[in-house]
Amino acid sequence: MENRLPKTPGFRGPLVPQSLVQDIHQMIQEARTAVALTVNATLTRLYWRIGRRIQAEILRGGRAEYGEQILATLSQELTQEYSSRFAQENLHGTIQFVEALSEGQNVVSPIRQLRWTHSVALAPLAMRSAKRLLEHREDEGVGDAR
Numbered sequence: 001m002e003n004r005l006p007k008t009p010g011f012r013g014p015l016v017p018q019s020l021v022q023d024i025h026q027m028i029q030e031a032r033t034a035v036a037l038t039v040n041a042t043l044t045r046l047y048w049r050i051g052r053r054i055q056a057e058i059l060r061g062g063r064a065e066y067g068e069q070i071l072a073t074l075s076q077e078l079t080q081e082y083s084s085r086f087a088q089e090n091l092h093g094t095i096q097f098v099e100a101l102s103e104g105q106n107v108v109s110p111i112r113q114l115r116w117t118h119s120v121a122l123a124p125l126a127m128r129s130a131k132r133l134l135e136h137r138e139d140e141g142v143g144d145a146r
Contacts, residue, residue, distance in 0.1 A: 048101075051094030058095075 054074065058067035071088050078086035 047094045048097055050091070051096075051098040054091060055095050055098050 054070065058070055061067065061070065071091050075086055075088040075091055078091075084090075
């Protein structure tokens with residue numbers, strides 16, 4: 001015969017030690033955090049790869065108006081299937097993200113510390129800082145400013 005708990009209103013069963021509840025809550029929170037970090041890193045890496053691919057295509061075309069046409073058309077195609085995350089200004093942000101990181105820089109390190117939205121917001125600042133540094137070096141005659 002099967003053991004069943006009585007169906008008494010308000011019955012919660014045997015007392016559960018608070019330490020057990022706290023430990024399980026902590027495990028759940030740690031798992032949620034790990035999942036969120038993994039998803040964030042994966043999406044940020046994806047957006048960086050998208051930006052790098054778009055940048056390569058635009059550079060192959062060699063003209064600014066070609067780049068704008070590529071972004072507009074690509075954005076229309078991607079937003080139909082995937083959402084407004086791939087709007088033209090967001091695709092432009094992926095290119096800025098690529099430009100903000102030097103070619104040899106490890107993309108994973110900043111990804112672990114920043115969310116994608118932070119990376120997109122910081123990319124224009126990094127570009128301006130890099131331009132100011134190059135201008136400063138050029139003014140002082142230090143190295144090639146290109």
